Amino acid sequence: MHFTIQEFSKQTGLPPSKLRFYDKKRLLEPSMRLENGYRAYTPEQVHLAKMIDSLRQADIAIKDIKQYCDANEQQKRVMLELWKNDLDKRMKAISAARKYVGGIKASNTQTLLLSKWKKEKFLAWQRFEADRTPHPFKQSFTIAKQQLNGQVTSDDVYVKTEAITSNKITGKIGFEVDSNFSTEDSSNIQLERVPPTLFAVLENCRADDAFLCFSYIQIVVRYGFKPADYKLERYTNINADSYDFLIPLVR
Incomplete structure (x- = not known):
């Protein structure tokens, strides 16, 4: 069983333009090409597509996602830990930026x-x-x-x-x-x-x-x-x- 890109879009909730982009980046390639050259996907790729897009929403770089998809279980554990640490640092940086903006007084010239x-x-x-x-x-x-x-x-x-x-x-x-x-x-x-x-x-x-x-x-x-x-x-x-x-x- 195969889905056309339009059918796969409905299954995953991802627009065809994004699926084409992921294909271009060789991150989520179609299972096969039909005789007319159209992309075709399998049901097994539905979860993969959703996971890839979820990692993108978490601001993980495309090259890192590709490496993750090709990694073994131990390598994936290491990468997940690195991602968590990086996100923790970014959250702290955002918190510090929020405190900085919150401390600024519009009436004063800032020295900090x-x-x-x-x-x-x-x-x-x-x-x-x-x-x-x-x-x-x-x-x-x-x-x-x-x-x-x-x-x-x-x-x-x-x-x-x-x-x-x-x-x-x-x-x-x-x-x-x-x-x-x-x-x-x-x-x-x-x-x-x-x-x-x-x-x-x-x-x-x-x-x-x-x-x-x-x-x-x-x-x-x-x-x-x-x-x-x-x-x-x-x-x-x-x-x-x-x-x-x-x-x-x-x-």
């Missing part, structure tokens, strides 16, 4: 932005201790960069604070490096792979701003954000006196 690292980055970190003064690690930027022997891939400098006492501050200085960067030559260098991340960004913060911590708390409360990890300071180069304050929201 959303920014996403679409590709993973590799950061080479080095730990330093400095006196607790404004911009405490500035003098260490050049030293940290020189230790990487010209292997940095960006002028940006990253700082994350780890501990603060009454007169000292400990933190890490990081630079972007290539994925092939090796830490074998130095025990003080740690390589971190940072996945694509959505950040809330407070721009042009002064390194000597004594009220930044208070401003940060106000932002978190106002927008209802829950930081996903440590906060970062990003300087445009080793001589910069201001930085962007990056608050990770979704990783």
